[in-house]
Amino acid sequence: MSMKNYYRKNFSFVISLAILFLLILSCGKLSELSSDSKSDKLYFCEKYDLAKDECEGKSIKYTPGRLTVMVDIRPSKKKLGVSKVNINITDLKTGEVADTFPYDTEEDMDYVYFENVNFKKPGKYKVSALKPDGTVIVTNEIEIVEK
Secondary structure (H helix, E strand, O other), rough: OOOOHHHHHHHHHHHHHHHHHHHHHHHHHHHHHHHHHHOOOEEOOOEEEEEOEEEOOEEEEEEEEEEEEEEEOOOOOOOOOOOOOEEEEEOOOOOEEEEEEEEEEEOOOEEEEEEEEEEEOOOOEEEEEOOOOOOEEEEEEEEEEEO
């Protein structure tokens, strides 16, 4: 085998691996995008503007203070089905409930925001929207960092 054929063969193999890697990576991104739009979610905003239906300052990392928690269960075509929801904050490190904020809702809601949820100190937390009987509607994690 000549040196030219050797390099050509190896170059083709490397290019094939690179293409395979890119295909796998792009398929992973596509599934993330499609699954995100089809699943219920809980997310965070610095402020929610009702008139514009806009979540300002959307992130998963904040400094201590009050945030708005958004709950969107429209993808599953469900309704809250309850007139009260608790926003429960659990410290991921200890597993203990750090705080619970009760809110009044309407049973036919499927997209709702909860203002003034106070994250008092740094840490990683699991935030859950719960029905009064403790049933989890949706959950997500947040990190509170030092100012």
